[in-house]
Amino acid sequence: MSFTKEVVVVNPLLIVRNLHIIHVSDEKSTEIIQGINFTIAPGEILGISGNAQSGKAILSKALMRLLPASHYLLSQGTIHLSNIELLSLQEQEMAKIRGHYLTMIFANPQRSFNPTKKIGQQLIDVLDRHQHLTATQAYEKALALLQFVELNDVEDLFTRYSYTLSAELAHKVSIAIALACQPKLIIIEEPSELVDALAQKELMKLLKKIQLHYKIAILLITQNPRFLADVCDQVIVLQHGKISDKPYAVTSSIDLKTRPKLLAEPTTLLDVRAITQYVTGENGEIFKAVNQCSFIVNTGDVFGIIGEANAGKSTLAYSILQLIHTTSGNILFKEIVLNALPKNKLQRVRCDIQILFQDFSSALNPRMQIGESLGRVLLLHNLVTTKQQKIKRVxxxxxxxxxxxxxxxHYPHEFSAVQLQRINIARVLSVNPSLVILDEPFADFNPSEKKEIADLLQKLKYTFNLTYLFISRNITNALAICDRIAIMHKGTIVELATSAELASNPLHPYTCSILKSSFATDNIRNLTSQGYDDLKLKEITPTHFVLLP
Structure with a gap:
């Protein structure tokens, strides 16, 4: 892999020449893409990287001809795909290109699925449209594609709906659907943002497998340096709409620990004691999602719960919120046992514990103006009594x-992703909570956007003396953000320590695997929670505990 200003190849599949894109608004016009040139060969993986405002997302949508003509003007240049000039095509003609020649997998693939159709039917629909197979052939081909992208229990997966999929599964299913189109070029947008380090490694292997098996070209839009180094044949770096000669380095960082503690002596806010949580799976089978988890969160702390998909992080959070009935154990919040409270009293306590959901766009009613959505929360909890009070507080x-x-x-669709997250933070603040659960708050954002949200959360934390419970797959973010971190694997906390101790002296094999660049081995990935049942966390230091035989 090499960094280059322009990749020159023989017999290119895609040729972009002197492309200029202007963003048009009532106030001013801004040139987003400024005369860029590049080519992609058949079967090549080309990476495009760059910071926020570099223009890479605009470029990917321009290649797909998905930019709204009312706001974007492709003023100069050409885009040739298999000798077809895309910019000269009418929309009806371009619709035939999408899928068959060119397809795209978005950063959050969940938004591309039809939530009313099962996964198998969505795959079959694509196969029917692009390959014209019989019903039997389409069914067999769909199963084969799911197996090719290394999914297990494909017949069971065939009958599931998209909302039941983890981020890792959603990415793999999206890749299977893209392959069903038999395209010449796949554009993949930020494939690593929503998945943990272990899943990132599997996605890297899968992309190389696709390259070798199908000889499909891939345009990879990412800021992940490991993807750029290990997957891409060539890398283009965009800076302010131009191709740069220099490799791109992520310099933005996030930190919620830079200011001194407000409290000299820690006081316990949340005390989770031996929580075990059984849940019902898609097939009706009951399984243990959380296994004997215990930890304490002190007032003013940022406490992290880190683990891969299906580790039990969200289930544990929902149990703390009492959105699901706790199977066994106790949850004490300000010395009140939450799982023993009747519903009418629990409703009042919930004002003091709020959650910032990962899917910030779905947390707002698309048919309501933002003021109405926030105002309803205020009225529901009797925080305002008049219309004037509501307007002022909003x-x-x-x-x-x-x-x-x-x-x-304004309505939700009128805002950017960062603005929507800010609005959801406003919703959380509206009820004056003490504890805020942050569920993957940075998952959909690039590094500079992450820092923007993190700076806001830090400011609010010290302004209102908030305590954060940070849930994520990203150990790097957690080390920067959290005072203490619990590592979860297969529903069990396998290590609990301060961020400094975890970074300098990780002891459990799973913790080591997600901290090291080599990622986890298959043996670690295949550990089951049954292997943890008889083990207890052992004290290494007063602030460091690990689950070891």
Whole structure:
């Protein structure tokens, strides 16, 4: 893999020449892409990297002809795919190109699925449209594609709906659907953002497998340096809409620990005692999702729960919120046993414990203006009594998160992803909580956007003396953000330590595997929670505990 200003290849599949893209608004016009040139050969993997505002996302959508003509003008240049000039095509003609010649997998593949159709039917629909197979042939081909992308229990997966899929499974199913189109070029947008380090390694192997088996060209839009180094044949770096000669380095960092503690002596806010949680799977089978988990969160701390998909992180969070009935154990919040409270009293306590959901776009009603959505929360909890009070408080909340009071009159679809996350933070603040559960708060953002959200969370943390429970697959973010971290594997906390101790002296094999660049071995990945049942966390230091035989 090499970094280059322009990749020159023989018999290229895609040729982009002197491309200029202008963003047009009522206030001004800005040139987003400024005369870039590159080519992609058949079967080549080309990486495009760059910081926020570099133009890479605009470029990928321009290649697909998905930019709204009302806001974007492709003022100069050409895009040739298999000798077809895409910019000269009418929309009806371009629709025939999408899928058959060119397809795209978005950063959050869940949004590309039809939530009303089962996975198998969605695959069969694509096969029917692009390969014209019989019903039997389509069924067999669909199963074969799911197996090719290294999914297990494909017949069971065939009958599931997209909302039941983890981020890792959703990515793999999206790749299978893309392959069903038999395209010449696949554009993949930020494949590593929503998955943990172990799943990232598997996705890297899968992309190389596709390259070797199908000889399909891949345009990889990512800021992940490991993907760029291990997967791409060539890399283009965009900076402010131009191709740069220099390799791109991520310099943005996030840190919620840079300011001193407000409290000299720690006081316990949340005490989780031996929580075990059984849940019902898609096939009706009951299994143990959380196994004897215990930890304490002190007031003003940022406590991290880190683990791969299906580790039990979200189930544990829902148990703390009492959104699901706790099977066994106790959850004490401000010395109140939450799982013993009746519903009417639990509703009042929930104001003090809020969650910032990972899917920030789905957390807002698309048919309501932002002011109405925030106002309903205030009215529900009797925090305002008059319309004037509601309008004033909504304006204050929007200003707290860096937005304008005039945004109250807008609908969710009118905002960027970062603005939507700010609005959801305003929703959380509206009920004056003490504890906020942050469920993958940075998953959909690039490094500079992550820092923007992290800076806001830090400011609010110290302004309102908030305590954060940070849930993520990303150990790097956790080490920067958290005071203490619990590592979860197969529903069990296998290591619990301060961030400094975890970074300098990881002891459990699973912790080591996600911290090291070599990732986990298959033996670690295949450990089951049954192997942990008879083990207890052992104290290594007063602040470091590990699950060892």
């Amino acid at each position: 304006a204050e909340l929007l200003q707290l998160v860096g937005l304008s009071p005039t945004h109250a009159q």
